[in-house]
Amino acid sequence: MTTFRFESRPSLLSMATVAGPDEAKGPLGEKFDQVVPDLWVGQKSWEQAEQELLARAGQTLLVKENLTAADVDLMVGGDLLDQLVTTHFASRTLDIPTFGMFSACATLTASLAVAAMAVDAGYGQKVLVTVASHHHAAERQYRYPVELGIQKPATAQWTATGAAAFLIGKGGPVVVREATPGRVVDYGVKDPFDMGGAMAPAARDTLLRHLQDTGRTVKDYDAIFTGDLAAVGSTLFRDLLKEEGVQVEGIHHDCGLILYDRSSQKAVQAGGSGAACSGLVTAAHIIPGLLSGEWRRVLLLATGALHSPTTYRQGESIPCIAHGVVLERAEAP
Amino acid sequence: MTTFRFESRPSLLSMATVAGPDEAKGPLGEKFDQVVPDLWVGQKSWEQAEQELLARAGQTLLVKENLTAADVDLMVGGDLLDQLVTTHFASRTLDIPTFGMFSACATLTASLAVAAMAVDAGYGQKVLVTVASHHHAAERQYRYPVELGIQKPATAQWTATGAAAFLIGKGGPVVVREATPGRVVDYGVKDPFDMGGAMAPAARDTLLRHLQDTGRTVKDYDAIFTGDLAAVGSTLFRDLLKEEGVQVEGIHHDCGLILYDRSSQKAVQAGGSGAACSGLVTAAHIIPGLLSGEWRRVLLLATGALHSPTTYRQGESIPCIAHGVVLERAEAP
Numbered sequence: 175m176t177t178f179r180f181e182s183r184p185s186l187l188s189m190a191t192v193a194g195p196d197e198a199k200g201p202l203g204e205k206f207d208q209v210v211p212d213l214w215v216g217q218k219s220w221e222q223a224e225q226e227l228l229a230r231a232g233q234t235l236l237v238k239e240n241l242t243a244a245d246v247d248l249m250v251g252g253d254l255l256d257q258l259v260t261t262h263f264a265s266r267t268l269d270i271p272t273f274g275m276f277s278a279c280a281t282l283t284a285s286l287a288v289a290a291m292a293v294d295a296g297y298g299q300k301v302l303v304t305v306a307s308h309h310h311a312a313e314r315q316y317r318y319p320v321e322l323g324i325q326k327p328a329t330a331q332w333t334a335t336g337a338a339a340f341l342i343g344k345g346g347p348v349v350v351r352e353a354t355p356g357r358v359v360d361y362g363v364k365d366p367f368d369m370g371g372a373m374a375p376a377a378r379d380t381l382l383r384h385l386q387d388t389g390r391t392v393k394d395y396d397a398i399f400t401g402d403l404a405a406v407g408s409t410l411f412r413d414l415l416k417e418e419g420v421q422v423e424g425i426h427h428d429c430g431l432i433l434y435d436r437s438s439q440k441a442v443q444a445g446g447s448g449a450a451c452s453g454l455v456t457a458a459h460i461i462p463g464l465l466s467g468e469w470r471r472v473l474l475l476a477t478g479a480l481h482s483p484t485t486y487r488q489g490e491s492i493p494c495i496a497h498g499v500v501l502e503r504a505e506a507p
Numbered sequence: 508m509t510t511f512r513f514e515s516r517p518s519l520l521s522m523a524t525v526a527g528p529d530e531a532k533g534p535l536g537e538k539f540d541q542v543v544p545d546l547w548v549g550q551k552s553w554e555q556a557e558q559e560l561l562a563r564a565g566q567t568l569l570v571k572e573n574l575t576a577a578d579v580d581l582m583v584g585g586d587l588l589d590q591l592v593t594t595h596f597a598s599r600t601l602d603i604p605t606f607g608m609f610s611a612c613a614t615l616t617a618s619l620a621v622a623a624m625a626v627d628a629g630y631g632q633k634v635l636v637t638v639a640s641h642h643h644a645a646e647r648q649y650r651y652p653v654e655l656g657i658q659k660p661a662t663a664q665w666t667a668t669g670a671a672a673f674l675i676g677k678g679g680p681v682v683v684r685e686a687t688p689g690r691v692v693d694y695g696v697k698d699p700f701d702m703g704g705a706m707a708p709a710a711r712d713t714l715l716r717h718l719q720d721t722g723r724t725v726k727d728y729d730a731i732f733t734g735d736l737a738a739v740g741s742t743l744f745r746d747l748l749k750e751e752g753v754q755v756e757g758i759h760h761d762c763g764l765i766l767y768d769r770s771s772q773k774a775v776q777a778g779g780s781g782a783a784c785s786g787l788v789t790a791a792h793i794i795p796g797l798l799s800g801e802w803r804r805v806l807l808l809a810t811g812a813l814h815s816p817t818t819y820r821q822g823e824s825i826p827c828i829a830h831g832v833v834l835e836r837a838e839a840p
Contacts, residue, residue, distance in 0.1 A: 271688035295627035355604035
């Protein structure tokens with residue numbers, strides 16, 4: 175039994191997003207709090223630009239809620255860059271005690287789970303959850319500098335540029351009901367241009383364990399969102415589940431397929447990815463759908479690929495993970 | 508108020524350590540569960556060697572307690588390598604749901620805090636906390652490959668080779684009483700060969716906030732252990748506290764000065780560091796001291812430097828962090 179059920183009903187009090195120019199052109203473009211016109215964000219390096227995105231998301235949330243840093247007990251979050259420099263450098267500005275988490279693109283749900291635990295264990299404190307990623311910073315670190323113009327196969331995904339911040343506490347309209355931490359699953363995929371395919375088995379593993387732990391079926395969810403399996407991984411995820419007799423067609427959506435319009439934004443290839451991908455979609459699409467009554471209970475299964483450039487060059491496969499979090503409208507039973 | 512007090516008394520059920528050859532030659536050499544004769548640990552790369560250390564520490568703990576992976580609900584931990592590959596690759600073998608944490612050498616106390624929260628929120632589950640580091644893997648990633656023979660200044664510290672695993676649950680003899688997450692503190696130090704000096708202000712910040720939150724003075728602790736400030740950072744830490752009117756002479760110890768015998772192990776220069784440093788010292792020295800009755804209440808303040816090789820090359824300073832955890836003998840009031 176590895177699913178944590180949060181009895182004290184930790185919930186979402188507020189959120190804020192800052193999105194890059196490509197994300198602004200996608201279907202959710204109108205729904206972000208702030209959009210930056212270019213990838214520099216007024217900074218001198220991609221790394222500083224990513225920090226600026228995150229600092230702005232955090233500050234936007236504090237301003238929205240009329241809070242100062244001293245009102246927030248803890249910041250939990252992560253990013254894709256080595257040593258989580260985005261999170262930690264931005265945290266200097268935000269000045270909130272910080273736990274850095276790394277599950278690659280699954281960092282959002284790991285952080286939401288820890289925030290919910292902190293609120294559950296700490297009796298009502300306010301915890302800020304943050305994620306960020308930056309297309310150019312991630313490409314240079316993980317693959318090639320974008321300036322080289324290396325062609326990518328159709329299975330490749332587009333690392334989202336943006337940052338999202340969520341404030342978890344007590345009494346908000348969307349409850350973090352349960353969390354199912356993921357196991358590391360490795361199917362031997364070695365291609366860093368096929369993250370969706372590598373991650374799909376991890377998403378399956380966490381979904382099946384979650385259903386077993388909770389005694390539910392997929393029909394008990396109005397929607398199941400994977401983090402960023404994108405086109406290739408989403409198909410594989412549904413096929414893998416079919417083999418287990420679990421049918422998610424119509425219920426399953428993928429954040430990597432929601433953030434961009436693949437028909438007009440062809441550069442994103444198979445779809446979006448990056449720690450900010452599920453962050454932006456959760457804030458601009460999933461939470462609004464829960465608030466509007468479109469859904470009452472959703473399962474968010476952010477997915478992450480856990481290789482490093484070093485392990486890739488050493489010929490290692492790509493271990494993956496998916497952490498699940500159940501979000502419910504506060505009045506749901 | 509950023510100190511979490513764990514009312515359900517999460518506690519240490521078991522622990523296990525695997526140490527490298529230099530650590531075995533230090534004062535705690537006899538107290539590790541397992542010692543490896545060389546830095547390869549039977550593997551082909553330093554990265555694989557580090558994974559093997561961690562997998563062995565986890566397996567040793569499970570065997571000691573006659574547990575299988577299925578008995579453990581969650582693994583929380585981290586290491587120094589990019590994308591936490593040590594933790595995540597080892598987790599494939601251990602097969603326990605995993606939250607990767609990164610606070611550099613302060614990862615132990617961040618992970619202990621999250622484990623305590625998980626037990627507190629989850630009503631008695633078993634959570635495995637792990638940390639690992641490897642001298643050669645860390646040096647190559649952060650500074651230079653050891654094989655280059657680059658000379659280091661006397662302020663440099665020695666990244667420990669080893670891994671430590673701790674099982675947190677209910678009913679054990681040492682209680683995780685409180686946790687004070689650290690803020691990111693940056694005094695503008697840019698020298699990656701002076702980590703202790705960079706980290707000392709972060710340790711001061713967390714200690715002062717912890718005392719304010721708990722209403723205690725340093726005299727309420729039998730011992731205060733910093734993670735790995737080593738010789739330079741420890742002196743600075745005590746001097747910085749003196750400026751605040753806080754006297755920790757005689758109470759303050761540093762894991763980086765306990766792990767090695769600097770008089771005979773001159774290569775360690777100012778002392779030990781690395782995520783495994785505070786892990787090995789906690790398991791082989793601090794917990795045994797609590798169990799034997801030498802101390803009743805200790806504050807463990809692991810310290811971490813949060814730069815990356817990229818930010819260093821970009822001329823950025825080194826932000827640092829220290830997370831505090833209070834450990835008490837179970838019968839303490």
